[in-house]
Amino acid sequence: MQIDPADYIEAPEGVTTLRFNNEKQQAKFELGVCMAVYKWDELNTAVENSWGGPNSAEKRDWISGVVIDLFEENLVDVQLIEESLLYAMVDEFDTEIDNDSALEIAALVVKIYREIHLGQTATVDTMYEKFQAKQASRSSAAPVVIASDPNNPSDDDDDEDEEDEGQQAPALVQDDSMQVDDEPQGPIVDEDGFETVQRKGRRGGRR
Structure with missing residues (x-):
């Protein structure tokens, strides 16, 4: 396609900016600029390889803003956008x-502006639909399933062990009625006059 670098858009006489008065049109145009910038393969390569540092993706959005700001003036040409x-x-x-x-x-940005000015949104809508489909295909990629390592059990195994411990039988409650008195008792004399010795756990016997 032959592109004329000198092609330009100029605001009507007496109008100081190319910004749309209709906010819906302005929003659609800004979306179109973003889609055009996201379509730039050379920029996408730079972002994917982090040539602009850890904030490369944010810088791509900033470039979209730079292009949008050019239309705050009353005249913009293709060469200015390219530069x-x-x-x-x-x-x-x-x-x-x-x-x-x-x-x-x-040139695509200029084309989008002219179409939005005429109330035509097909180009922007199509670009946005393709962008959304691409994003959806990335997010719907099959998740990686990590199998449990028998040599390195996961925390879930520990949780199960803790649950098993929690289900152990409760400790026996001491019953005072079953305790054996360790204190030695005094001698007991039976009716025959013999002294009986009390032993733990055993019946007393004569001596």
Whole structure:
């Protein structure tokens, strides 16, 4: 597709910004810009490889914001958007792009703006549906099942052991009526005059 870098959008006379007065249109346009930026393969490669550091994903969203802010002015051309994208890649990801990929994304942003201005949302809606489907396919990937290691039992086994311990029979309750008095008792004399010795657990006998 032939792209004209000089192609531009200009606000009507007396209007100082390209921002849509209709908030729904503005929101749809901002979504379209995000989808266009997320479509940029070179940027996605930089994010996936963390060329911009641990906050690479956040930097991609920041680039979307940079492009959106360009439309706060009353004139934007394709080349300005392209240069903004290329500068952001250098500043945030230390990466120089030597192909026309940024130019293609810039032209797509201009196309989206014009369509939103005419009340057409098919391009943005289609891009967003594809984006959602891609995200859903990632989140629905089969989870990894970790089998229990017999040499390294999990905490669940410990919990079962604790439950078994908790179900042990309660300790015997001491019954005073069954206790044997350890205190020696005094001599008992029977009716024949013999002294009887009391022993623990045994019946007394004569001596």
